Amino acid sequence: MDYYLSVATFAALNVILAIGLNLISGFCGQVSLGHAAFYGLGAYAAALASVAGVPFPLAILGGVLVAGVFGIVVGFAALRVREDFLAIVTMGVGFLFLGAVRKQPWLGAEMGIAKIPSPLDKWGYAALAIGAAVALVLLSLHVRRSWMGRAFGAVAQDEDAARTIGIDVAGYKIAAFFIGTAAAGLAGGIYAHMTQLIIPDTFNFIQSITILAMVVIGGIGSTYGVVAGAILLTLMPELFRFINDYKLLVYGALLLLVMRFSPGGLAGMIQRAFGVRLA
């Protein structure tokens, strides 16, 4: 039972991460190859707060805010560079985060942070993670239906044209980065308390690519597709142990196949097969 519970919790955390990235990349069209850094920022900020004696809910909130604020900073970078250059900048952010954490004694350097207080039991974390994932899915569906979602679409498709019809492109990009990275910070905070031990490697480039693979394989831009992609990619390494050893290879191959044969991912396949468009 414990095993299934922890798989469900990880699936929920991955849904949170993937939905956040989808907001940035799928809705607003801003590539990010460094999403794991914000997962890590949330985890480290919440862990440090908890170790210092801050109550659990406030520690989690701290993680969300720290990740979101750094997300805003990266959002400002997205005002200067576009597309492939932005991909490289965000990738650099990921490496910068890892490099910085690895060298800081107060962040535990390579050893990470251990003995993080854990106020909940396994059921509690599962409920928290799943509850948060459901809330984010609902938020994502709402964003898509709202004028914010429509404006994101305009920014993603042609930001110069968006400007000429009065859309504050900069404001929308920063909003997308804030919401998406704050979500990653939330996942990080929950993760840190659940495992009680965090090390830098958990938030490396492979993790960023894994989150991106969930989004792309599920169907970039589609909330339901991304949820399916996140769950699928959480279960796959559990079902086929060998995948864990070749994660980057398998995900890379999957990414390539999806982009070549079904750029809309799973959501796109369903749309073609049944003619329904997933939100």
Add this chain to the structure above:
Amino acid sequence: MMLLAGERLSIAFGGVHAVEDVSLAVAEGELVGLIGPNGAGKTTLLRLLTGILAPDSGRVLFEGRDITRMPIHRRAQLGFALTHQIVRPFRDMTLAENVMMAAAGGVTARPWRALAKVDARGARERAMALLARLGIDDAADKLARNVPLGYLKRMQAARALALEPRLLLLDEPLAGLNAAEATRFADLIVELNAGGITILLVEHNLGEVTRIARRLLVLHNGSLLAEGEPRAVMARQDVRDAYLGEEAHA
């Protein structure tokens, strides 16, 4: 007061003076044509006025207010609309959705306000009315990527109008249209102007522009060469030379 004024605008690219010391003014309610041979600096001047480029020196005024450094989306919110020479639709949206994005104006101005609002019926109604006015409501629910250029040109005009602009800058709106379409579109421009919108028109189609504009500005080698009533301007020898020079080099 002038609705739009450029004061002594200059910009150089790598030592080449694309626009040099150009001053112009457009009064409320005017329909002004900006013409000039290829490479005269028309598009650059338009970009200086719209804020896509920042001038090396000089100022841009809107109702006497200095907007030289104001971001493009803020100018649009002031009632300063433009259409691109090459159509720039949101290709994965329908024509109606394209126009709705502009018709929602106040709602999309701030991200957090936009998040709180879902209802699109008002914007849709306004968008449909504009599409009907431009005669393309039959294609309202087609994706922009699937409709021909003539439709996109008109959609782009509808999108600009949805901003309820006071000033409309049109960059070669007739380019790519056949003679009948161009005449119809030119008539529409006159009609919009009669409806109270001030228009500055950059155009290569000299026949149509001299027919509809009440005042012409001629740009040559980055400077203002002539200005005045269309037929009088076109009769000037230096204007003819500027165009003929281009023909001779072509």
